[in-house]
Amino acid sequence: MSTKQIIGVFDDEALLLKATQKLKSHGVNIRDIYGPSADHDLIKNLTRESKLPYLSVFTGILTILLTFAFVYYVTVIDYPLHYGGKPVFAFPSLVVVMYLLCILITGAFTTFSFLTSEKMFPGKAPRLVDPRAAIDRFYLVLERNFNPDEITEWLREEGAEEIIEKETEA
Amino acid sequence: MLNNKIRYALVKGNKTYGQITDELLANVEQKPPLWWYGAMTIGTILLAIGAWAVYMSLSQGLGTWGLTNSVAWGWDIINFVWWIGIGHAGTAFSIFFLVFRQKWAGSINRAAEAMTVFAVVCAAMFPLLHMGRPWLAFYIAPYPNTRLLWLNFNSPLFWDVLAITTYLITSIMLWYMGMVPDLATIAQRTKNKVGKFLYGMFSMGWNGSLYSYNRYETLMKILGGLAAPLVISVHTIVALDFAVSVMPGWHTTILPPYFFVGAIFSGFAMVLTIMILLRKAFKLTDYITEKHLDNIAQVLKFGSLIIGLAYVTELFTAWYSGVEYEIFTFFRARFTGNYSVQFWVMFTFNAIIPQLFWFKKARRNLVILFIVSIIINIGMWFERYIILVSTLAQDYLPSSWTPYHPTMVDIGIYLGTFGLFTCGMMMFIRYIPIIAINEVKPIARAEKLRKLKEQNHEH
Amino acid sequence: MEKKYWKSLKEVQRAEHLQADELPADHQAKSMIDILADDDNSKSSSRRDFLKWCGISFFSATVLSACENPVKKAIPYLNQPEELIPGKASWYASTYLRGNDYCPVLVKNRDGRPIKIEGNTLSSITKGGTSARVQASVLSLYDTGARYKQAMRNGEGLLWEEADADVVKKLGEITAQGGRMALVTPTLLSPVTRALIDEFKAAHPSLELVTWDAVSYAGIRKAHEQLFGQPIIPDYRFDNAELIVGFGCDFLGTWLSPVEFARRYAKKRRVSRDKPEMSQHIQFEGMLSLTGANADERVPVKPSEELKILISLYNKLAGLAGQSPAMEVSPAYDVDALAGQLMEHRGRALVVSGSPQKEVQMLVAAINQLSGAYGNTIDTSTPLMTGMSDDDAFETLLSDMSQGKVGAVMFYQTNPVYQYPDTEGIVNAIKNTGLSLSFATTRDETAEVCQYILPDHHYLESWGDAEFKAGHYSLMQPLIHPLFKTRQFQDSLLTWLGREADFHSYLKNWWQKNLLPQQNVYPDPTNFWVKTLQAGVLEVPARGMANLLPNPGALGDIMAALREQIQGADLEYVTYPSLSMGDGHDANNPWLQELPDPVTSVCWDNFSAVSPATAASLGLVEGDMIRINDKVEVPVLIQPGLAAGTLAIALGYGRTQGGISADGRGGNAFLLSPKRSFHGLVSSWTKVGSGHLFARTQTHFSMEGRAIVRESTLDKYKNDPAAGNELREYHLKHHNTLYPDPEFPGHHWALMVDLNACTGCSTCVVACQSENNTPVIGKDEVRRRRIMHWMRIDRYYTGDADNPGVVFQPLMCQHCDHAPCENVCPVAATTHSQEGINQITYNRCVGTKYCINNCPYKVRRFNWYEYATKEQFNTHTSTDLGRMVLNPDVTVRERGVVEKCSFCVQRIQEAKLKAKMERRTLKDGEVMPACVQACPSSALVFGDLNDPESKVSQLIKDSRNYHLLEELHTLPSVGYLTKIRNPRS
Amino acid sequence: MHNTFKEGIIRLGKVFPMVLVLLISIICWLPKAVQGQDTLAGEAEGVVETVDSLVEETAEAAAEITENQPAEAYARGGYSKQDLRRGERLFKGLVPFGSGAHSCASCHYTSRTDTLNWNPSAFDLALAWHKDPEYRIQQKMNNPTGMRMMTDHLDMTVTLEEERQLEAYYEAILEEGPGELRAYPVNSIIFWGLGVLMLLAVVDLLITKKVRFKAIHVLILIVGLVVHMQYAVAESRNLGRTQGYAPDQPIKFSHLVHAGENAIDCNYCHTVNQFSPSSGIPSNNTCLNCHGVIREGTRSGRFEINKIHQAEESGKPIEWLRIHDLPDHTFYSHAQHVNAGGLECLECHGTVEEMHVLYQHADLSMGWCLTCHRDNDADFVGNPYFGIYKQLHQDIKDGKIDAVKAAQIGGEDCMKCHY
Known part of the structure; x- marks a missing residue:
């Protein structure tokens, strides 16, 4: 199925923000915004909070548990060796190991999860609306669930540099 | 420190995004200036010296170093700790920026992170090289093997290896993930086919979607958050190498915080050095403003005070403890003895001279x-x-006191790490935007808004 | 997955080539030393390297997919000797004998090769003690570089048959012409050799036997002859003496019978609560000797002054006894108190002097007689057989030789070209002699100028015997088939006598004929021989007390000579046989070269020691090269404790033809005294250079006020057994730990060091090196402070800077139960064993050196280079032959690996295994690390702390016991007993 | 300048993978190549040496045989190429013998390996011929000695000419040596093939993009990586390990025949295992205790047993190849395990009595040692030595434990084996 999209091109985030607010108040569905950078307010306004932090916390807790199991197995169960008169299970020493492994694994896993959720991998070709979206223009992509002329009009009012109508495959 | 108020110009001039992009990508897109080649040549020569030194130490043995039966760690570990300390600043900046939302760190943190990565790589060379049998370095990894033998989790050296590995990997993740949008930008702008291919490949298909930015910002925050304790823990653990031992001058509880502050201190100093150079070289006066440098200088002043306090505290605890070995090490070896020159150089350079920064001028x-x-x-x-040296050279039994002198190989390896660092930084300067464009742009916008507001206010 | 490995012709033959090239010819034929199944160490490097490179590039190894292990051979005996068990050591009794140096030994023989020397406990002389040189002697057996490998004529090799023909012909000619010939030997302690030489003399009546020792004790013998009419060297009983007064006499280090004297001395120095008594030792000397360092009171005086004190002491005693004084002297030291003390300790005092001069020894003998020492602290019933040197005869011989009056001269175990003061004169004399030949075993200066070199066996390849003390015989037997084409001296004589070259039978017959009747334990001759050979020693009743006929008038005759000798000068010198080098014959032994002198901690060098004050007045600094009397060039070493105006120079260095380890080390101090008095006046000295770097293993000598060596005096000890050890109680009270005390369910090994018994003789250092394959690293590396010895003797000065007290402290791994080194090793290469041993696993070590840093005792050693195999470090183990000395029970460490004392765990394991196999418990004293076994004074005791009956358990409870740096709570397994001195109040 | 630099980098980037591959192959091949060269040189030299040294020693024994031989009809050396070619064909059966005998190669293998073939290999035969200047193929064939040889060589006669041709072939074998064996040819091919495939996949995925279905690339990469990793793990685990090592020994000695069929006790030959760290490889005279009388084996005939006698005569011990070989830093004592520990030989060496060709049964890894120490009971109560372990004895008495493992009494201590 192919849908038609209206894309407003902006060169300033401030204008963009105002435009999105206006369009949103009119009930226009904003599909996405492509640009070289993202404004924090824009993100706040348009997107839901990411669930990445929950994943991260979960991974962290799991890692701590697994690491503890690992070091306990190694030092106490598998081959208890005696170092400097310490008991085989010298917990304070293990804390450091658990802590570091936790950070390492959590960090790596979170990054990996991000890449997976974004379907990013080295060598993937970017699907850009326009090359300039990666340089200095913002592309406000709207669904055409309203009268296109009306949307165009609103966009123009809000200072869009250019308005593009595009047919894309869903 | 946690305020978000913008009180001064972080990006100067009224710039459009296009302008910013053009200016910040200048180093990547334009032909490098002559000094770049000069620096690269020097770096390569240093690297070659380092390669010779490493070859000597690997082929002949550690006997080529100046170590003795008592001073079994010398320049190798000095340099290791020094480099690790320098490697602190980058991540610290990222945390300032990402976690504490200190906007002023935005234009510095890319270069600082690059510095971190190269400094940690330089540092990581030393633990490997200082091994008697580096070809067996894999013994230090806890992996299941036919010997059924694991390793000693009590050893601070293992913590150290783990800490450095973690720190290096996290730093690289921070640095690289922070770079992805910029890489995508360059990939679109560059005309060079190979460049386009490589930058495109490493930008991993970044398309600048708002939704991606949402997750991306979260990720950076998480990574920054994870790195925050690391910044503290890495040097703390390096300090534990010494603090966990029994040697006089090492076995003190103040060592971890003292090391941490020292690391931040030296890291910021190195950042300052590099920023001044970059600013000069690439005329980035609008992005790296006096205010940035001023801020760093303030941090240095603060660090210097703490360091000075730590030095004095150490002396005090040594005296207060009444332990004759510590009193000897601190007061006889360091304060007045064989190592007094180095001690006073250290004290003056670290605790006194930075007090200059009390003056705005x-x-x-x-x-x-x-x-x-x-x-x-x-x-x-x-x-x-x-x-390191004053403790090891004059420890418990006077019978085993030995002097310590570095050899050419010791010096060569140190120079080699400078070469590695220089070459790394030069390659970074050449191929990656020094200042994070995607992070500077919002700052620039905010700046613009502020100015507009001020104008409106005035009229 | 099954791998196939292939034997190829090449491997077989290459191995053969290797052996043919590198091993001496006799080997292949006799295959005495086959490379046995378990003998891994001899050819280890290739395999190690291989694994190393596989490790570093394991991926490329994967790619190869055919990473083959090298093919190893296991070659059994063709005919296995009955008595030999492959892989198991056997012990044979023999005797170390070299000139006046004597020690009955047990030799550890593993797979047909001697690898370790221990003392023979059956000998009543040494009771199992050894000296550093005895311990190191096994290495000179394998000295490929310096040993003569075949008979030579003018530098060219020739067959023994040819050499024999030549020599017999020439000797025959000389005898026929009635020409003179001479055989120069050191004191011959072997009665059989003396008998054989007598036979040889009978065949060649013009042969003259000239006895000449480099370091002569003949003065004592002559003194007794002149004074008492008995040419004897009596036996000095330090174990009976409560007051010992030494005059320049290093009886604990090198004088007469140091192993025996150290034992006796220590016996009297040992204190305990049951016996809070010890001898008092006063030493007068110019240098700072090992013995002086052990003295309770040391008076540093110039040699001339020393003699004056001796004379005035005699005067005083003579006066007390109502005799006339010898001559008027006015020494700086007042001897009244000392004389009084000697009289007070009548019969329990002993005065000894190290002087080689007859006149001085006569004075000493007279003093001893006045103080009633004879019969009490001096035993004349078993006189020593050493000190037969006849300098006059040697001088006559030399002058005759230079005039061409001598037809033939032969040197056996002497090296006068090096040891005689007039090198040029003696070389000319030898050149002017028709036939000159040397029986030298290893390269020496004399042999190099002789026409013929007919190399003798090493003592471990020889048959022989010795009578060190009257009635105390011991046997020497070969432990290995001769490594080179050498022939025993005695066999040479037998051959030239036209008899069968079978000294073994000759020896056996002589013993059966002469010694069998003197004993009554074994009536059967064969049994007598076998059992005695097994025991190594035979002690027959002494001949009875020598009848002393005092001749007081004799003293009057020596006044002129004495008057000459007390002429002093501003600057005088003392030369002394060094502890490690002796008279220099073993100078090519790297173990000995690298053994730091216990007093100065210098190795690989000799030097002119000078006191700080004198150095300042002469304008000398350490490292200056000076030329003394225009004869000897040595560097200057600043050494506190020397007498003002005295230079002390060690003998035994400055060899020129000794081999790579010996040549060019220091200066030859033998050249200094033309009259061989070993001290004299410095008539001239010039500074010829500066900046000489010494290889010292210790450079800081103050304890910095730390309680490292705890000392007290006998008086205080009598009142409080913990005197000097008050800190111990404090630390015990303040020991706190978070962790539970470590438990040792089976054994708990511990070592106790009695600092009172330890004389600092350093025998343990060499014993440890020999047992544990510790590499030699050479002078440069020692300079960099990388000595590898697992055990070291620390020395500290206490008190007065001009005349400091000296304390020695043997230091090995303390095997701490809370070892700081163990915690910090990341790869678990060093851990604690269930038996309380601090284990180091070389193959696991990656060499982070963290443990070295974290060891408060700094006893861990690092292989900075590939010391074991690289030639540049003067190590014998870089050659295949030299590697035969390695102990197969101890791994040879690779470069990059940390090593340290293991309490000789291989011995522990062996003893435990023996006990297990015999189904019994381990006995106390059964396990002895090498240092403990070698110690002549039994200062070290090893045992199991879990056994309440064991000696160490008793000693560790002693109130003198303390642990080094116990405030660190490392809980060492090594304890020290405080040093108690007995100064004059 | 800038552009040339850049281009250089690009060019380098293009050739780099190939250079890498080339480098790795050279590194891997180099040691083999060097070794190979050594082999040839060593062999050439060795052969000469052997002749020189052995001529004299065997001359006496040989003199007796030569008395019966017509001297002028036979002379060694000076073989033509034709001789050699024909000899090889004869041996391998490409050309029939005049007597109609079947080919030599059907019994005497020409390959390097002939494990479990009791007949001497071609190389062995050549060596025997070479060592003994009076060795005549014709004589051996036409007048076979010993039961085994007589039955096997029945009616196989060789003419003088054929003998000469065979000798030419022998000499050729001796010069070339037994052919090189390529270990793991299959594995190497798989490893390298996959490597190339993976490289192609990467190149195609990123640059050429000829294959449309990305799944193929991914599949190749994943499979390749997994296989490579597996090799890497297996190889690195086996570094220095020689489990299953079963070399051809200088004598085809069968433990099955001796320990199995003839039920000779291990201790008969390996005499010292009760007292020594080493179990002892029997000396030649131990073999001769039996083989002084038993001169012919049922399987190998006289050929192998003769080697013992040859060794005795020449005075050169037989150089066995070591199979069970611990690293130098590991100390193992047979006495401890066999005598004190009471272990049976087979627990470590496997069922030796069922092995014709002895191989290494256990992997002799540290893990293997430790596992045994942890799992096996020590002779704790029975040996008074262990009386020192008071607490453990108390525990046994109290019924807290049944038995004591070796690990409990220090069997896990490092310095049990490494010192």
Whole structure:
């Protein structure tokens, strides 16, 4: 199925923000915004909070548990060796190991999860609306669930540099 | 420190995004200037010296170093700690920026992170090289094997290896993930086919979607958050190498915080050195403003005070403890004895000279800033020298006291790490935007808004 | 997955080539030393390297997919000797004998090769003690570089048959012409050799036997002859003496019978609560000797002054006894108190002097007689057989030789070209002699100028015997088939006598004929021989007390000579046989070269020691090269404790033809005294250079006020057994730990060191090196402070800077139960064993050196280079032959690996295994690390702390016991007993 | 300048993978190549040496045989190429013998390996011929000695000419040596093939993009990586390990025949295992205790047993190849395990009595040692030595434990084996 999209091109985030607010108040569905950078307010306004932090916390807790199991197995169960008169299970020493492994694994896993959720991998070709979206223009992509002329009009009012109508495959 | 108020110009000039992009990508897109080739040549020569030194030490043995039966760690570990300390700043900046939302760190943190990565790589060479049998370095990894033998989790050296690995990997993740949008930008702009291919490949298909930015910002925050304790823990763990031991001058509880502050201190000093150079070289005066440098100088002043306090505290605890060995090490070996020259160099360079930054003129004078930053780096090197050598050379039994002198190989390896660092930084300068464009742009916008507001207010 | 490995012709033959090239010819034929199944160490490097490179590039190894292990051979005996068990050591009794140096030994023989020397406990002389040189002697057996490998004529090899023909012909000619010939030997302690030489003399009546020792004790013998009419060297009983007064006499280090004297001395120095008594030792000397360092009171005086004190002491005693004084002297030291003390300790005092001069020894003998020492602290019933040197005869011989009056001269175990003061004169004399030949075993200066070199066996390849003390015989037997084409001296004589070259039978017959009747334990001759050979020693009743006929008038005759000798000068010198080098014959032994002198901690060098004050007045600094009397060039070493105006120079260095380890080390101090008095006046000295770097293993000599060696005096000890050890109680009270005390369910090994019994003789250092394959590293590396010895003797000065007290402290791994080194090793290469041993696993070590840093005692050693195999470090183990000395029970460490004392765990394991196999418990004293076994004074005791009856358990409870740096709570397994001195109040 | 630099980098980037591959192959091949060269040189030299040294020693024994031989009809050396070619064909059966005998190669293998073939290999035969200047193929064939040889060589006669041709072939074998064996040819091919495939996949995925279905690339990469990793793990685990090592020994000695069929006790030959760290490889005279009388084996005939006698005569011990070989830093004592520990030989060496060709049964890894120490009971109560372990004895008495493992009494201590 192919849908038609209206894309407003902006060169300033401030204008963009105002435009999105206006369009949103009119009930226009904003599909996405492509640009070289993202404004924090824009993100706040348009997107839901990411669930990445929950994943991260979960991974962290799991890692701590697994690491503890690992070091306990190694030092106490598998081959208890005696170092400097310490008991085989010298917990304070293990804390450091658990802590570091936790950070390492959590960090790596979170990054990996991000890449997976974004379907990013080295060598993937970017699907850009326009090359300039990666340089200095913002592309406000709207669904055409309203009268296109009306949307165009609103966009123009809000200072869009250019308005593009595009047919894309869903 | 946690305020978000913008009180001064972080990006100067009224710039459009296009302008910013053009200016910040200049180093990547334009032909490098002559000094770049010069620096690269020097770096390569240093690297070659390092390669010779490494070859000597690998082929002949550690006997080519100046170590003795008592001073079994010398320049190798001094340099290791020094480099690790320098490697602190980058991540610290990222945390300032990402976690504490200190906007002023935005334009510095890319270069600082690059510095971190290269410094940690330089540092990581030393633990490997200082092994008697580096070809068996894999023994240090806890992996299941046919010997059924694991390793000693009590050893601070294992913590150290783990800490450095973690720190290096996290730093690289921070640095690289922070770079992805910029890489995508370059990939679109560059005309060079190979460049396009490589930048495109490493930008991993970044398309600048708002939703991606949402997750991306979260990720960066998480990574920054994870790195925050690391910044503290890495040097703490390096300090544990010494603090966990029984040697006089090492076995003190103050060592971890003292090391941490020292690391931040030396790291910021190195950042200052590099920023001044970059700013000069690429005319980035609008992005790296005096205010940035001023801020760093303030941090250095603060760090210097803490460091000075730590030195004095150490002396005090040694005296207060009444332990004759510690009193000897601190008061006879360091304060007045064989190592007094190094001690006083350390004390002056680290605790006294940076007090210049109480004066605004000094903070705003690039020459003074530059010289002091170098002095701090030298002072911090001597700090590590004092900690390592003065303790080991004169420890418990006077019968085993030995002098310590480095050899050409020791010096060569140190120079080699400079070469590695220089080459790394030069390659970074050449191929990656020094300042994070995607992070600077919002700052620039905010700046613009503020100015507009001010104008409106005035009228 | 099954791998196939292939034997190829090449491997077989290459191995053969290797052996043919590198091993001496006799080997292949006799295959005495086959490379046995378990003998891994001899050819280890290739395999190690291989694994190393596989490790570093394991991926490329994967790619190869055919990473083959090298093919190893296991070659059994063709005919296995009955008595030999492959892989198991056997012990044979023999005797170390070299000139006046004597020690009955047990030799550890593993797979047909001697690898370790221990003392023979059956000998009543040494009771199992050894000296550093005895311990190191096994290495000179395998000295490929310096040993003569075949008979030679003018530098060219020739067959023994040819050499024999030549020599017999020439000797025959000389005898026929009635020409003179001479055989120069050191004191011959072997009665059989003396008998054989007598036979040889009978065949060649013009042969003259000239006895000449480099370091002569003949003065004592002559003194007794002149004074008492008995040419004897009596036996000095330090174990009976409560007051010992030494005059320049290093009886604990090198004088007469140091192993025996150290034992006796220590016996009297040992204190305990049951016996809070010890001898008092006063030493007068110019240098700072090992013995002086042990003295309770040391008076540093110039040699001339020393003699004056001796004379005035005699005067005083003579006066007390109502005799006339010898001569008027006015020494700086007042001897009244000392004389009084000697009289007070009548019969329990002993005065000894190290002087080689007859006149001085006569004075000493007279003093001893006045103080009633004879019969009490001096035993004349078993006189020593040493000190037969006849300098006059040697001088006559030399002058005759230079005039061409001598037809033939033969040197056996002497090296006068090096040891005689007039090198040029003696070389000319030898050149002017028709036939000159040397029986030298290893390269020496004399042999190099002789026409013929007919190399003798090493003592471990020889048959022989010795009578060190009257009635105390011991046997020497070969432990290995001769490594080179050498022939025993005695066999040479037998051959030239036209008899069968079978000294073994000759020896056996002589013993059966002469010694069998003197004993009554074994009536059967064969049994007598076998059992005695097994025991190594035979002690027959002494001949009875020598009848002393005092001749007081004799003293009057020596006044002129004495008057000459007390002439002093501003600057005088003393030369002394060094502890490690002796008279220099073993100078090519790297173990000995690298053994730091216990007093100065210098190795690989000799030097002119000078006191700080004198150095300042002469304008000398350490490292200056000076030329003394225009004869000897040595560097200057600043050494506190020397007498003002005295230079002390060690003998035994400055060899020129000794081999790579010996040549060019220091200066030859033998050249200094033309009259061989070993001290004299410095008539001239010039500074010829500066900046000489010494290889010292210790450079800081103050304890910095730390309680490292705890000392007290006998008086205080009598009142409080913990005197000097008050800190111990404090630390015990303040020991706190978070962790539970470590438990040792089976054994708990511990070592106790009695600092009172330890004389610092350093025998343990060499014993440890020999047992544990510790590499030699050479002078440069020692300079860099990288000595590898697992055990070291620390020395500290206490008190007065001009005349400091000296304390020795043997230091090995303390095997701490809370070992700081163990915690910090990341790869678990060093851990604690269930038996309390601090284990180091070389193959696991990656060499982070963290443990070295974290060891408060700094006893861990690092292989900075590939010391074991690289030639540049003067190590014998870089050659295949030299590697035969390695102990197969101890791994040879690779470069990059940390090593340290293991309490000789291989011995522990062996003893435990023996006990297990015999189904019994381990006995106390059964396990002895090498240092403990070698110690002549039994200062070290090893045992199991879990056994309440064991000696160490008793000693560790002693109130003198303390642990080094116990405030660190490392809980060492090594304890020290405080040093108690007995100064004059 | 800038552009040339850049281009250089690009060019380098293009050739780099190939250079890498080339480098790795050279590194891997180099040691083999060097070794190979050594082999040839060593062999050439060795052969000469052997002749020189052995001529004299065997001359006496040989003199007796030569008395019966017509001297002028036979002379060694000076073989033509034709001789050699024909000899090889004869041996391998490409050309029939005049007597109609079947080919030599059907019994005497020409390959390097002939494990479990009791007949001497071609190389062995050549060596025997070479060592003994009076060795005549014709004589051996036409007048076979010993039961085994007589039955096997029945009616196989060789003419003088054929003998000469065979000798030419022998000499050729001796010069070339037994052919090189390529270990793991299959594995190497798989490893390298996959490597190339993976490289192609990467190149195609990123640059050429000829194959449309990305799944193929991914599949190749994943499979390749997994296989490579597996090799890497297996190889690195086996570094220095020689489990299953079963070399051809200088004598085809069968433990099955001796220990199995003839039920000779291990201790008969390996005499010292009760007292020594080493179990002892029997000396030649131990073999001769039996083989002084038993001169012919049922399987190998006289050929192998003769080697013992040859060794005795020449005075050169037989150089066995070591199979069970611990690293130098590991100390193992047979006495401890066999005598004190009471272990049976087979627990470590496997069922030796069922092995014709002895191979290494256990992997002799540290893990293997430790596992045994942890799992096996020590002779704790029975040996008074262990009386020192008071607490453990108390525990046994109290019924807290049944038995004591070796690990409990220090069997896990490092310095049990490494010192």
